[in-house]
Amino acid sequence: MLNYAIKELLHRCRSYLLNVIVIGLVTAMVITLSCLGVAYKEAARLPFKDIQGTIIVQKNGNVPEIVSGVLLSCSLAPIHQDAVTAISKIDGAQDISSALSLWVFDADHFKRVVGVNWQDNYGKSLSSRVIEGAAPVTDQEVVVDKTYAGNNSLRVGSKVAVAGSQFSVSGIIGMAGNEIVAGDVYLNLAVAQDMAYLSKNLQAVEKVDKTDVNLIFINAGQQNLALVTQKIKQNLNDQDTNAGQTPLGQTIGNYNIYTPDTFEEQISTVLKLSDKLTWVISLILFIGACLIIARNTLRMVLERRKEFGVLKSVGYTGRDIQKLIGMETTLQVLTGFVVGLLLTGIAVFILSKTTVSIAIPWELSAYPHFLLANPEDANVVQTHFLPIRFDLLPVLATFLGVVIVGLVTAFLTTWQINKLKPMEILKYE
């Protein structure tokens, strides 16, 4: 019977080709859409790889009146230790790292300085990117960014002045320059905290303690991310409603919480689809496929009326014909699915060569735009190849979908055939 089914499909390949193409296209579109959705989520996480976390917490602060000496970058507010402690008590908040990002307006030139705890996750991540020398061991040592080092002829062992103090360069760090919290000079957190604490210009606008930070990185994992983010917002955002706004329109004293979702919303492309929209489009595609295949199959039943009449006359029962149709449908569905997988493979390959651009919020990679000839140059954009790949789940889900299409087709076909009376067909054909 399988031989019969195969021969029938080959004989009427033009008619069945439409079914195979429809199944193939629907398979390719649904899997590709689903893989795209996952890829954009993955892309939104890429900037977070640098900080070894999934949540970033900052606090909006006041703009200093005098821009000189040591200031918190981007007019951020200091985050006191009680807030760090409160975050550490939230279930699911793991691997909490903190840093202090400073703008240092020295007499020689401006520097972006980041105070780092080299023992936490963020610090370890930075240490791993030291390409020459080593991370600071003492408070008198710093590592400098390779571009900054190049521009200022610094090497390991060179001296560099920051906020009036001399430091020895213990290492060169290989940063791309567009990471979250990119700096020129990286030093021990306690040293940066002292600089901030002693800054009169800073203390004039914010009450800075010796243990304050202005960046908190939290690793909440993908599953707990939404819950932990919500709890952080609930715990921290109890600011004074009359606190005013920053030049960017953010509420002063309010905490900004960044997650991969923040970046996902930024990735503007017509191909970016929400999960719900992907499901709706997939459903519409499957229904459309069902209708096209059903129409084509019913037309085929009419063309093959005489053949089914012959089969019935020689003793084929309804179940026998169902089996034959089931085989023919299975062969079409499997062929269509394989074609769909091949098309998906091509689509995934092409899409993997495309790039996505992710704009890093200015507060996360702050450079004082007023120092630049073109303020737009302060905007930092990360460009990544779209991390799209074949995912098993959408493949299985789509396979289930095409099997359902096949079952519906087989059912409709058999239902139509069983209504045929053999003698009525054969007598008048």
Add this chain to the structure above:
Amino acid sequence: MNSIVIVEHISKTLGDIRVIDDVSLDVKKGEFLAIQGPSGSGKTTLLALLAGLEKVDTGSISVGEQDLTSMSEDQLALFRRSNVGFVFQSFNLIPTLNVVENIALPLFPTSVPATEIFDRATKAAIAVGLTERLKHYPNQLSGGEQQRVAIARSLINNPQVIFADEPTGNLDTKTGEKIIELLRQLNREKNQTFVLVTHDDHIAGESDRIIKIVDGKIGE
């Protein structure tokens, strides 16, 4: 001779027309019976009723001690598969299957092993003189050869009766005579029972007995 087909007072109405009207007859085992009648007399419908392709409205038909009147559609299909063969005027071969596969068609849904199916089909093809045409497709065969395939297909399940509806109707006279000769040969050599519908007096003359049907009734 024992009766293999027993028909008692059957009637069949199609639409508003009473196509078969209180017909009774019997067919003996090994008999070569011809049913003759003008167009529209109901002979093809009678043949379809005897073969279990149609159901009677009233009366009863039994073939080889099996009562067809109480059978469901699927039971009738299984009955046809095991007990009867049918030869059509227009051959009704499957164009996508070759000669051997067309002959084997009734056995595909059975539990008979594939090798045995094709062995039996090949022997049946050889028996009807198609030794040189085993792998040919219907469109590569003459009308006479196609009808031979149809006859071999009707024989493949060793039926109790073979029903033939105008088996020479689409053939030229010479080829038609050869087909009737073949049916007669099978009848004599294998004691195979045949019931055939024809309007051709010459073919009817070759039969053991002729039943004439007019306006759905058996005439003398």
